[in-house]
Amino acid sequence: MPSENRRPAYPAVRDLAPGEHEELVRRLFARVPRGYDFLNRLLSLRRDVAWRRAMVKAMGLAGTPRVLDAAAGTGDVGVEVCLACPGATVAAVDFVPEMLLPSRAKFRKAGIAERARPLLGDAMRLPFPPGTFDAATVAFGIRNMPDRAAAMREIGRTLKPGAGLFVLEMVPPENALYRFYLTRLLPLLARRFTPDPAAYRYLADSILMFPQPDAFLAEMVAAGFSGPRKRRLTFGITYLFWGHKIQS
Numbered sequence: 001m002p003s004e005n006r007r008p009a010y011p012a013v014r015d016l017a018p019g020e021h022e023e024l025v026r027r028l029f030a031r032v033p034r035g036y037d038f039l040n041r042l043l044s045l046r047r048d049v050a051w052r053r054a055m056v057k058a059m060g061l062a063g064t065p066r067v068l069d070a071a072a073g074t075g076d077v078g079v080e081v082c083l084a085c086p087g088a089t090v091a092a093v094d095f096v097p098e099m100l101l102p103s104r105a106k107f108r109k110a111g112i113a114e115r116a117r118p119l120l121g122d123a124m125r126l127p128f129p130p131g132t133f134d135a136a137t138v139a140f141g142i143r144n145m146p147d148r149a150a151a152m153r154e155i156g157r158t159l160k161p162g163a164g165l166f167v168l169e170m171v172p173p174e175n176a177l178y179r180f181y182l183t184r185l186l187p188l189l190a191r192r193f194t195p196d197p198a199a200y201r202y203l204a205d206s207i208l209m210f211p212q213p214d215a216f217l218a219e220m221v222a223a224g225f226s227g228p229r230k231r232r233l234t235f236g237i238t239y240l241f242w243g244h245k246i247q248s
């Protein structure tokens with residue numbers, strides 16, 4: 001029988017104070033990197049790749065943009081950005097070193113190591129001066145930030161006026177079938193493939209607790225982004241949201 005230490009149980013998101021939520025996210029992502037990409041592809045039937053690609057296409061990058069990828073994880077967005085725009089540079093920021101570790105080899109393999117840089121850092125306290133970036137992305141990360149508004153304000157601080165923030169996120173299920181997959185099937189599949197299946201209970205829980213798409217757009221506006229838009233992807237499992245930093 002695996003010890004409690006190997007298979008922690010995660011409390012429900014709604015029961016967590018913000019500090020506890022952050023601590024849980026750090027702990028959880030420190031445990032998942034081995035096999036993270038594989039499980040992402042498997043459990044989303046490779047839709048995660050298509051979703052990131054759709055986001056990068058929507059960014060319409062050209063020239064030599066500086067892009068912030070906040071909550072970069074294993075660096076998939078950085079690869080897509082650099083392949084889509086040969087002049088782009090990417091700062092791939094994540095606060096869990098174990099998640100960032102594979103990104104270095106990934107960037108090297110994609111031939112973009114000169115342009116994409118993994119950086120250990122907290123999206124709530126970014127180590128960049130105001131107005132550094134031409135665009136920012138957060139893919140499947142904002143859901144893990146206890147204070148989404150503060151995170152978006154901080155990202156906005158590092159953007160040039162008019163620059164876009166692009167957010168990919170999984171939203172609460174629109175239909176019973178997907179809810180069943182998320183809350184029942186996914187934990188079973190995860191048990192088969194990961195040493196930390198309870199992490200997938202957190203995943204389901206954090207998706208259920210995320211606001212409805214229009215409510216999230218309102219949060220973007222309150223955080224200082226104008227003209228917010230959304231695009232429904234794959235039957236509404238995931239949404240792409242974007243808006244532009246208000247010109248001051």
Ligand SMILES: C[S@@+](CC[C@H](N)C(=O)[O-])C[C@H]1O[C@@H](n2cnc3c(N)ncnc32)[C@H](O)[C@@H]1O
Pocket residue numbers: 025026029070071072073074075076077093094095096099121122123124138139140141144145
């Ligand atoms: C589900 S993963 C997504 C990774 C990647 N963006 C992708 O598309 O696969 C969420 C990531 O957000 C990171 N994260 C959560 N809160 C963060 C914060 N405040 N600052 C930096 N990274 C954070 C976690 O460490 C984790 O790597």
